[in-house]
Amino acid sequence: MNFLGIGYQELVLVLVLLLVVVGPERLPAMAYQIGRAVRQMQRYARAVRDEFSDEFDYIETQYRTVRGEIETTKSTLREGQAKFESELQSATPALSGPLLPPIDSSNIMGTGEASPAAGATEAAKPATEPDGPPLVF
Numbered sequence: 001m002n003f004l005g006i007g008y009q010e011l012v013l014v015l016v017l018l019l020v021v022v023g024p025e026r027l028p029a030m031a032y033q034i035g036r037a038v039r040q041m042q043r044y045a046r047a048v049r050d051e052f053s054d055e056f057d058y059i060e061t062q063y064r065t066v067r068g069e070i071e072t073t074k075s076t077l078r079e080g081q082a083k084f085e086s087e088l089q090s091a092t093p094a095l096s097g098p099l100l101p102p103i104d105s106s107n108i109m110g111t112g113e114a115s116p117a118a119g120a121t122e123a124a125k126p127a128t129e130p131d132g133p134p135l136v137f
Helices: 009-022 027-095
Strands: none
Touching: 009 027
C-alpha cells in the first residue's frame, strides 16, 4: 500500500509516535475528534459539490433553451431566404434585356463633338479674382 507516498512502515511509525506523544488515555478521544473533523469536511465537500451541480444543471437548461430559440430563428431565416431567392429567380427573366441604351462609340475617345449639358454653361463662366489675400488664423 502506498497512499500519498506513505507506506506501511511510515504509517506504523506515525501511529506509534502518536501513541507516545498523546498517551493511551487521550488517544481514543483524539481519534474521535479526528473522525468527526473528517466527516464534517466530507459534508462540506458534498454540499459544495451539490451546489455547483445545481448551478451547472440550471446553466445547462438555460443553454438548451437559448440553443433551441437560435435553431428556430435560423430555420425561419432560411425559409425567408429561400422564399426571397425563388422570388428573385422568378423576377430575373423579366430583366434579361439591356437596361441602358448603347453608347455612341464615336464619342468615347473624344473624337466627336459633345454638346454641353444644360447646367454646364453657368458653371463654365470664368472665376473672378479674389478681393484680397486669404485670411490666415
